[in-house]
Amino acid sequence: TQLLEQSPQFLSIQEGENLTVYCNSSSVFSSLQWYRQEPGEGPVLLVTVVTGGEVKKLKRLTFQFGDARKDSSLHITAAQPGDTGLYLCAGAGAGGTSYGKLTFGQGTILTVHP
């Protein structure tokens, strides 16, 4: 069974601060995805990283995939109240019966105060 450990579980910060969310596993993934979920809605895909060491930027959000494709991080610069939500990382199985199936981390609840 592939497990993804996401940290921290809760994050409460002031507007303008920077933050990083981590996603770690002992398993290798073919790709790593980050989702954002708002209350009462389903998760929405933010980004997919595929290559070890890959870095993708989405405005103030920077996503990195570890060299060994076992871990990832999400960094938000100058957080805004609109960034508030649940952030989920998800790893896609690299082969066998887990191929293509996503394993989700427990999620990070981010609250950005004005």
Added chain:
Amino acid sequence: NAGVTQTPKFRVLKTGQSMTLLCAQDMNHEYMYWYRQDPGMGLRLIHYSVGEGTTAKGEVPDGYNVSRLKKQNFLLGLESAAPSQTSVYFCASSFIPGTGGDHYGYTFGSGTRLTVV
């Protein structure tokens, strides 16, 4: 584009009752999934389907059954509801891994909040 539509959005069941959750997608996705989301436990896969007429067990399949009679629909059934099945249920769909431009990206519905009393 509707994406993934789930019905109903809310439901309260008594222990032992049965119900079916409906999921429909209009993106011609091959793969469909049912997840449950509980506080502190992330999303856990219940059942999934890799195509019309096929289903497979996920991580937590006990107490649930599914059917995929049409490519666009994926039904989740609870035959005899238990309080432990109180949760938020999400349906998702995706292209076949490796073929979609978004590399396995899932599209989720907005969820069904189920309470079993």
